[in-house]
Amino acid sequence: MSSQLINGKEISNTIRTGIQKEVQDLIAKGITPGLAVILVGEDPASHTYVANKEKACKELGIYSKLIKLPEDTTEEDLLAQIKQLNEASEIDGILVQLPLPKQINEQKVIETISPLKDVDGFHPNSVGKMLLGQETFLPCTPHGIMKLLEYSNIEVAGKHAVVIGRSHIVGVPMGQLLLQHDATVTYCHSKTKNLQEMTKQADILVVAIGRAKMITADYIKEGAAVIDVGMNRDENNHLCGDVDFDSVVEKTSAITPVPGGVGPMTITMLMYNTVQSAKTKLA
Ligand SMILES: Nc1nc(=O)c2c([nH]1)NC[C@@H]1CN(c3ccc(C(=O)N[C@@H](CCC(=O)O)C(=O)O)cc3)C=[N+]21
Ligand SMILES: [Mg+2]
Numbered sequence: 001m002s003s004q005l006i007n008g009k010e011i012s013n014t015i016r017t018g019i020q021k022e023v024q025d026l027i028a029k030g031i032t033p034g035l036a037v038i039l040v041g042e043d044p045a046s047h048t049y050v051a052n053k054e055k056a057c058k059e060l061g062i063y064s065k066l067i068k069l070p071e072d073t074t075e076e077d078l079l080a081q082i083k084q085l086n087e088a089s090e091i092d093g094i095l096v097q098l099p100l101p102k103q104i105n106e107q108k109v110i111e112t113i114s115p116l117k118d119v120d121g122f123h124p125n126s127v128g129k130m131l132l133g134q135e136t137f138l139p140c141t142p143h144g145i146m147k148l149l150e151y152s153n154i155e156v157a158g159k160h161a162v163v164i165g166r167s168h169i170v171g172v173p174m175g176q177l178l179l180q181h182d183a184t185v186t187y188c189h190s191k192t193k194n195l196q197e198m199t200k201q202a203d204i205l206v207v208a209i210g211r212a213k214m215i216t217a218d219y220i221k222e223g224a225a226v227i228d229v230g231m232n233r234d235e236n237n238h239l240c241g242d243v244d245f246d247s248v249v250e251k252t253s254a255i256t257p258v259p260g261g262v263g264p265m266t267i268t269m270l271m272y273n274t275v276q277s278a279k280t281k282l283a
Contacts, residue, residue: 093119144265
């Protein structure tokens with residue numbers, strides 16, 4: 001079967017063109033959207049993601065403020081920084097890059113961010129609203145995946161969607177958004193028995209495990225759409241996903257690559273949320 005390559009880079013660019021227009025309109029009205037990114041420590045992958053976020057802001061005309069803090073930053077100092085940003089009128093969105101060093105309680109950090117500036121959609125206030133189907137900031141990766149499906153004309157309603165992974169950042173909200181679009185949703189995780197039996201029922205399979213190339217052809221139903229959230233390094237230090245792309249591609253009707261699939265969409269939806277936040281300043 002011939003498979004559709006879901007080009008996240010291209011879909012991102014299409015959506016970013018629309019966002020750029022919105023930014024220009026806001027700037028014309030005296031409002032420059034602003035995003036603050038706090039990066040604690042020296043994790044190289046985090047530095048790459050943050051650099052990509054900065055680049056996207058620059059391209060779209062969004063003001064970005066990067067705050068780099070040392071690995072040994074205290075929780076108290078980080079919370080104080082966040083509180084300042086909560087009050088800063090030039091800042092519409094606050095993102096604290098995860099994971100954080102072990103001396104810092106992530107949940108406490110997330111709950112300190114003003115829900116009005118929670119462009120990651122991780123605050124309990126945002127999570128609760130999402131669960132209830134109320135308007136709020138949606139978490140960027142699951143929201144980006146819904147956009148990939150939409151722009152690729154992959155129907156969700158009535159389909160069996162299987163999500164592997166139950167993180168608060170990806171798996172759990174992913175299943176919820178798919179449910180809201182009328183999919184039948186199954187969650188799988190590390191304690192799931194007979195994972196292959198589950199995934200072989202998926203019309204739409206979303207993989208967010210964090211293990212390089214774990215999902216091979218044996219896990220895939222013929223004609224499935226496969227979305228790979230993984231971001232790993234293989235034995236040659238090349239970026240790769242959780243899906244063994246070469247093994248599964250022929251069985252799929254559509255599939256995302258890594259890189260160039262979900263990653264760019266995560267950043268695009270962050271830009272989207274930041275602009276949505278800035279728009280609340282309009283009279
Ligand atoms: N508070 C918070 N919010 C996040 O949204 C968040 C986070 N913490 N911590 C880490 C994860 C991961 N993440 C990615 C963003 C962009 C790419 C991305 O741009 N990927 C490119 C390639 C990147 C590369 O070249 O290494 C691609 O897939 O094409 C990947 C991963 C956001 N995250
Ligand atoms: Mg993380």
